[in-house]
Amino acid sequence: MISVFGSANMDLVAYVDKAPALGETVTGRAFRTIPGGKGANQAIAAARAGAEVIFVGAVGDDAFGPAMRATLEEAGVDVSHLRAIPGPSGIAHIVVDDRGGNSIIVVPGANGTIEGPTEAEAAAIGRTDAVLLQLELPMEAVVAAAVSAGGAEVVLTPAPARPLPAELLDAVDLIVPNEHEAAAITGRRDPAEALAALLERVPEAVITLGAEGALYGARGAEPVRVPAFAVEAVDTTAAGDTFVGALAVARGEGRPPAEALRFASAAAALSVQREGASTSMPARESIDAFLAA
Ligand code: ADP
Incomplete structure (x- = not known):
């Protein structure tokens, strides 16, 4: 079983040919509201990939709150620890261009009110095999979890x-940055060097x-490089969250690192x-079929 302690945002997504520069107005091709937020995304990704998942987080009392709760429930995520609090839900304002690139503004809303897990929430998290954390909640809440x-x-x-407090890093078993985050944390642009710095x-x-x-590494072991699958990308929103959710599922099933990474990459x-985001995460059958093809 997997727990996620993290954000739920409504993604407000505008699809454009080219993203506007500051001061510029462009006409978009389409607009959609899609439940997202790194926490909810990882929970949905893990549930679709085949694990039992509980989500601990908060939504507001606006129209987005019930919509996000329903989306998590439909994916099979246990929402008995999802708080509903007065005020706005978190939102992410996303621009997707015609090459599948994206830029994102997050306004935390309800997510910003979370100070840490309650005793009951911490107990529920402690009963799971892994807890997935991201940095869209206040840092104190992430550290507390x-x-x-x-x-x-x-x-x-x-x-x-964001800068990572020592207290947080001391409690982390596995960190999964993208290359930009890895460079920001370690000051090393080269992935192999950044990996070595992270493993310290x-x-x-x-x-x-x-x-x-x-690129995967563990202390005292040779790094493992896993290529991405060659596919036509239309929207890379939540690629990383899908990867982490699926990776946690594969690890929970006891798969060795290279195999778990291949499952996550698929x-x-x-x-x-x-x-x-939540609309793009594959079901277990699709992942297995893709890997078998
Ligand atoms: P993030 O979404 O956090 O920025 P990445 O862009 O590194 O993370 O993507 C996470 C993972 O998603 C990659 O390791 C890769 O497996 C997969 N992925 C991302 N972009 C593509 C792509 N264009 N084609 C195939 N796989 C991709």
């Missing part, structure tokens, strides 16, 4: 990139490299071929 995770393996996606602080790390694949490759 990491240090109270009990028997759960702590998996951190350090995004959006945490026992295991994966650096995702977009269409170039992913899930992410399927997701970049579809638009949106």
Whole structure:
């Protein structure tokens, strides 16, 4: 079983040919509201990839709150620890261009009110195999969840990139930055050097490299490089979240690192071929079929 302690945002997505520069107005091709947020995304990705998942987080009392709760429930995620609090839900304002690139503004809303897991939430997290954390909640809340995770393996996606307190890193078992976040954390642009620097602080790390694949390392072991699958990307929103959710599922099933990375890469490759965040995450049957093809 996997727990996710993190954000739920409604993604407000505008599809454009070319993203506007500051001060410029462009006409978009389409607009959609899609439940997202790194926390909810990872929860949905893990549930679709075949795990039992509980999501701990908060939505507001606006129209977006019930919509996000319903989306998590439909994906099979346990929402009994999802708080509904007065005020706006978190939103992410996303621009997707015709090459599948994206830029994102996050307004935290309800996510910003979370100070840490309650006793009951921490107990629920502690009963799971792994807790997935990201940085769209206040840092104090992320630290509190990491240090109270009990028997759960702590998996951190350090995004959006922020300085990481030592207390947090001390509690992390596996960190999964993309190459930009890895460079921001370590000051090393070269992925192999960044990986070595990360492993000085945490026992295991994966650096995702977009269409170039992913690089895994554990202390005392040779790094493992896994290529991405060659697919036509239409929207890379939540590729990383899909990757982490699926990776946690494969690890939970006891798969060795190279195999777990291949499973995660397949899930992410399927997701970049579809638009949106929660709308783009593949079901277990699709991942297995893709890997068998
Ligand atoms: P993030 O979405 O966090 O920026 P990345 O862009 O590194 O993360 O993507 C995460 C993973 O998704 C990659 O390691 C890769 O497996 C997969 N992926 C991303 N972009 C592509 C692509 N264009 N084609 C195939 N797989 C991709």
